[in-house]
Amino acid sequence: MNKISKKYLKMSEVYCIFSSPWKNVLDFSENALVDMYHYETFGEKMKHPNANGFYVGKQWMDVMIVMWREDIKKSLLTKHELYEDGSFPRWWLDKVLV
Numbered sequence: 001m002n003k004i005s006k007k008y009l010k011m012s013e014v015y016c017i018f019s020s021p022w023k024n025v026l027d028f029s030e031n032a033l034v035d036m037y038h039y040e041t042f043g044e045k046m047k048h049p050n051a052n053g054f055y056v057g058k059q060w061m062d063v064m065i066v067m068w069r070e071d072i073k074k075s076l077l078t079k080h081e082l083y084e085d086g087s088f089p090r091w092w093l094d095k096v097l098v
Helices: 006-022 030-042 053-073 079-085 090-096
Strands: none
Touching: 006 030, 006 053, 030 053, 079 090
């Protein structure tokens, strides 16, 4: 088993934010984390992607970023609102709201 980098562990916490509504039905185990890490890092096939909380979180994160960017462009949402919400790490918002 490969050691998961600190940078990836930090990002996996963001994935968890986006899949938190389903925390009772998705798998957030260490095995699920390793499976997701291997999928993203080495392109390995996942065993059960639709049950993996990290995978589901990444999918919803990607969707939300696209929606936020569209809404910001249309002046329906401001970057300030996302920062003030407090749900998302500032370092991550700085990265995706460029």
